[in-house]
Structure formats: C-alpha cells, structure tokens
Amino acid sequence: MYRAGIAGATGYTGIELVQLIHRHPQMEVGWITSQSSPGKRLSDVHAVPWDYPLITLEEALERADEVDVVFLCLPHAASIEPVRAVKATGVRVIDLSADFRLKDARAYERWYGVPHTAPDLLTEFVYGLCEINRAQIRNAQLIANPGCYPTSVNLALYPLAKAGWLSPLVIVDSKSGVSGAGRQTKLLYSFTEANENMTPYNIGHRHRHIAEMELILNGARANGQPYRFLFSPHLLPVNRGILSTIYVTVPEGVTEADIRQLYHETYAGEPFIHLLPPGQIATLRHTVHSNRCAISITPADPDRPDGTEYIIVATLDNLVKGASGQAIQNFNIAVGLDETLGLL
Ligand SMILES: NC(=O)C1=CN([C@@H]2O[C@H](COP(=O)(O)OP(=O)(O)OC[C@H]3O[C@@H](n4cnc5c(N)ncnc54)[C@H](OP(=O)(O)O)[C@@H]3O)[C@@H](O)[C@H]2O)C=CC1
Ligand SMILES: CC(=O)N[C@@H](CCC(=O)OP(=O)(O)O)C(=O)O
Numbered sequence: 001m002y003r004a005g006i007a008g009a010t011g012y013t014g015i016e017l018v019q020l021i022h023r024h025p026q027m028e029v030g031w032i033t034s035q036s037s038p039g040k041r042l043s044d045v046h047a048v049p050w051d052y053p054l055i056t057l058e059e060a061l062e063r064a065d066e067v068d069v070v071f072l073c074l075p076h077a078a079s080i081e082p083v084r085a086v087k088a089t090g091v092r093v094i095d096l097s098a099d100f101r102l103k104d105a106r107a108y109e110r111w112y113g114v115p116h117t118a119p120d121l122l123t124e125f126v127y128g129l130c131e132i133n134r135a136q137i138r139n140a141q142l143i144a145n146p147g148c149y150p151t152s153v154n155l156a157l158y159p160l161a162k163a164g165w166l167s168p169l170v171i172v173d174s175k176s177g178v179s180g181a182g183r184q185t186k187l188l189y190s191f192t193e194a195n196e197n198m199t200p201y202n203i204g205h206r207h208r209h210i211a212e213m214e215l216i217l218n219g220a221r222a223n224g225q226p227y228r229f230l231f232s233p234h235l236l237p238v239n240r241g242i243l244s245t246i247y248v249t250v251p252e253g254v255t256e257a258d259i260r261q262l263y264h265e266t267y268a269g270e271p272f273i274h275l276l277p278p279g280q281i282a283t284l285r286h287t288v289h290s291n292r293c294a295i296s297i298t299p300a301d302p303d304r305p306d307g308t309e310y311i312i313v314a315t316l317d318n319l320v321k322g323a324s325g326q327a328i329q330n331f332n333i334a335v336g337l338d339e340t341l342g343l344l
Contacts (some may be wrong), residue, residue, distance in 0.1 A: 001027065001028050002028070002068040002069065002335065003027075003066065003068050003069075004017075004028070004030055004070075004331075005030045005031050005060055005063070005066070005069070005070040005071070005091075006032045007057055007060060007073060007074055008035075008074045009033060009042065009073065010042070010045045011074075011183050012179045013096050013324050013327075014073035014324075015042075016323065016325075017324040017327065018042065020320075020324055020343070021328075021342070025342065026337060027328075027331075030066055030067035031052075031067065033055055033056060033057045038055055038056045040054050042054060057082060064085065064091050067091060068092065068335075069091065069093070070082075070093050070094070071094050072093065072097060073096045073097075073324075074096075076097050076098050078097070079095045079097045080117050081118075083100065083118065083142070087121070087141070092141050092142075092331070092334060092335075093141065094143045094145055094327045094334075095125070095142075095145060096323055096327055098112065098208065100122060100125040100144040101211075101215070103215070110211075111208035124142050125142045127212075127216070128140075128330040130339065131155060131267065131272070132154070132158055132220075137330055137333045138336070143330050145323065146212060146326065147212050147322070148180055148242055148316070149176065151316060152242050152244040152322070153174070153209075153213050153217075153244050154213060154217060156244060157170065157213075157246065158220055159265075160262070161216075161217040161218075161227070164221065165262070166217070167249040168224075169230070170217070170227050170230070170248065171246070172213075172231045172245070172246045173232050173247075174231065174234065174243065174244040175198070175234045175244075176242045176318055177236055177240040177242070177284075177318060178235060178238070178239060179240045180318045180322075188235070194237045198236055198237065199234060199235040200234045201234070201235060203233070205228075205229065205231070213229050214227070240319050241284035241287070241315065241317055243284055243313065243314075243315045246312040247311055249309050250308050256297070256299050259297055263295065272291050272293060272343070273292070273295065274287070274292045274294040275295055276294060280296055281296045281298060281313050282294035282315045283315060287315045287316045287320075289317060290317060291320045291321045291329060293321050294316070295313070296312070298313070328341075329343060
C-alpha cells in the first residue's frame with residue numbers, strides 16, 4: 001500500500017484527492033494539512049465521512065518520510081519551499097500548483113509576477129501531461145501537474161501541432177466552472193455574482209496558462225515560427241468542468257478523414273481520451289466527475305467539404321483530469337502501476 005501526504009487537503013483539489021485515494025486499491029492517506037484549521041478534523045471542514053486530523057504544513061514536512069508521495073495542493077508560490085524540504089528526503093512530489101511547470105524562471109516571473117525562488121529546481125521537474133510525457137514521468141521523483149485549461153487545450157491540439165497542421169494563430173475560447181478558482185471568498189466567485197451570469201476574464205494574451213500552451217505545443221512543433229495564442233477564459237456558473245472551443249485552419253488538401261486518422265493514431269489505446277465520432281460535439285457531461293478528456297472535431301462549414309477551417313472542442317473536469325485525477329494518473333505511471341487504478 002502506498003501512503004500519500006496531501007498538503008492543502010481542505011482545498012478543492014485536496015479534497016478531490018482524498019476522495020480519489022479512497023477509491024484507489026493501492027493507496028491510503030498518510031497525513032493531510034490545512035492552513036487555517038490545524039487541530040480540527042477533515043470532517044469538521046468538509047461534508048465527508050473521513051475524520052483524519054488536519055496538521056500544519058510544518059509538521060507534515062517533518063513527517064515527509066512517513067509517506068511515499070507528497071501531493072502539494074497549495075496556492076502558487078507556496079509550493080516552492082515545501083518542494084525543497086520533501087526533495088531532500090527522497091520522497092516523490094507531485095505539485096498541483098504552477099510553481100514548477102515552466103522550465104524558465106524568466107517565464108515564471110513574466111506570467112506569475114513574482115521571481116522564482118528555486119530556479120535551480122525547474123529543470124528537475126517533469127511536466128506531467130500524461131498522454132504526451134509518459135516516458136519521462138516513469139520513475140520521476142518530481143512531477144509538475146499541468147494546469148486545467150492547458151490540459152484541455154494541449155490534448156486537443158497536440159496531434160495537429162506534431163503533424164505541422166496547426167495554423168500559426170491559435171484562437172481558444174474556454175469556459176470554467178467556479179471551483180477552478182479554488183475555495184476562496186472573492187466577490188466574483190460568490191453565488192449571486194457568478195450564478196446566471198458568464199464573465200470573461202484575462203482575455204487575449206493575458207492569462208498565465210498561455211505559458212503552458214507554448215511549452216507543449218511549440219515543443220511539439222518540428223519547425224517554424226512559434227504559435228501565437230489568443231486565449232479567452234470565461235467563468236461559467238457551474239461547479240466544475242472546462243469546455244475549450246478552438247478555431248484552427250489546416251493546410252489545403254488535409255481532409256476531415258485525415259484529421260480523424262491523425263487523432264486516432266496519436267491517442268490509440270489512451271484510456272482517458274474520448275474522441276467523439278463525426279457529428280458529435282464534446283460537452284461538459286461527457287467528462288464531469290471523470291478523468292477523461294473528450295475531444296470533438298467539426299468542419300466549420302458543412303457546405304464546403306474541402307474547407308480548411310475546423311472547430312476542435314475539448315472538455316474535462318477541472319478537478320479530475322485538470323488536477324487531482326491527473327495527479328493520481330501521474331503517480332500510477334511514476335511508480336509503475338496500471339495508470340487507470342483508482343480512476344475508472
Ligand atoms: N481548482 C482547480 O480547478 C485547479 C487548481 N489547480 C492548482 O492547485 C492548487 C490548489 O488549488 P485549489 O485546491 O483550487 O486551492 P484552494 O484555495 O481550494 O485550497 C488551497 C489549500 O491550501 C491551503 N493553503 C492556503 N494557503 C496556504 C499557505 N500559504 N501555506 C500552506 N497551506 C496553504 C488551504 O488551507 P485552508 O483552506 O484549510 O486554510 C487549502 O487547503 C493551486 O495552485 C491551483 O492553482 C490546478 C488545477 C486545477
Ligand atoms: C475559474 C478560474 O479562476 N480558474 C483559474 C485556473 C485555476 C487553475 O487551474 O490554476 P492553475 O494555474 O494551477 O492551473 C484561473 O483562471 O486562474
């Protein structure tokens with residue numbers, strides 16, 4: 001049995017991890033932390049039947065060697081020092097924050113607005129996008145779990161980028177459920193503000209998740225100019241789920257059948273990629289509460305069979321494939337378990 005420590009277990013990704021670990025036949029909870037409620041029990045904070053004691057992060061780090069893996073479910077910038085402490089014990093780390101996703105400290109500072117205090121560790125982390133980086137994830141000690149929006153966009157576009165069929169300007173329109181913002185009290189995320197409304201935010205070339213799209217999709221491209229991303233996220237009044245609508249133009253002569261074959265070949269045998277057949281479009285219900293990413297491919301104009309414009313729609317659950325489910329998948333791959341354990 002593998003024992004897991006969860007830092008930030010009272011947050012949305014943390015409580016999701018606790019639930020997933022309870023379904024996992026070879027994992028159990030070691031210790032869990034809270035910033036504001038140490039001394040209480042998990043069942044005092046969440047409506048769950050598990051009353052693990054909540055301890056401080058400091059105490060947890062002293063007990064890092066009691067577990068086989070530490071999941072860090074902390075706000076950005078709060079993971080950096082804990083990573084140093086856990087790394088020194090040799091225990092595996094899966095960081096759900098963005099602190100170790102980028103390879104370059106300047107990019108981190110540009111997108112996150114603060115200098116990175118452990119730039120030496122950035123290149124030691126593997127970017128845990130399971131379907132794309134599986135080989136590097138095997139046996140990795142330090143794994144940076146991807147962001148929720150970029151998981152949807154990168155899985156949706158990776159086949160096109162790798163084939164050199166992705167147009168240089170990538171326009172992405174995404175919607176996220178409110179849990180994507182974490183368990184916070186900002187007015188924008190209150191029920192009365194979010195409900196019966198839809199709010200675009202950080203639209204264009206402003207959102208920090210563009211850095212992860214650049215990392216994976218520019219990395220997949222064999223040659224040519226880097227892609228330019230226009231990415232417009234929206235706050236959608238549902239609890240969970242991400243839907244990304246992506247507008248692409250493929251080269252002349254590439255047919256819908258070619259594109260479908262490319263996606264089927266790229267994702268052959270992938271347990272968590274659901275490619276929708278012609279005529280179907282991915283919806284939130286295809287993926288909420290699952291670790292799946294659903295992808296649909298739709299020619300833009302039904303009257304132009306030789307048209308080159310397509311709309312790719314990708315959906316996932318931001319707390320599962322977009323966070324804690326992918327973290328478990330990463331753990332399974334890293335230690336050599338069947339990667340679907342606890343996730344089906
Ligand atoms: N929500 C989502 O859909 C996704 C989130 N992520 C990333 O995962 C991480 C966690 O997100 P999420 O679960 O939503 O966040 P939440 O705000 O819901 O939870 C944060 C957790 O961290 C604890 N905490 C807060 N500040 C500190 C601190 N300074 N030191 C130690 N513990 C602290 C909180 O404790 P308490 O509340 O008990 O005080 C809580 O347990 C973030 O980096 C986020 O960007 C990634 C993908 C998707
Ligand atoms: C709705 C909402 O606010 N979503 C968050 C994304 C949350 C997330 O995934 O954070 P990471 O950066 O760790 O990936 C946002 O747009 O900032």
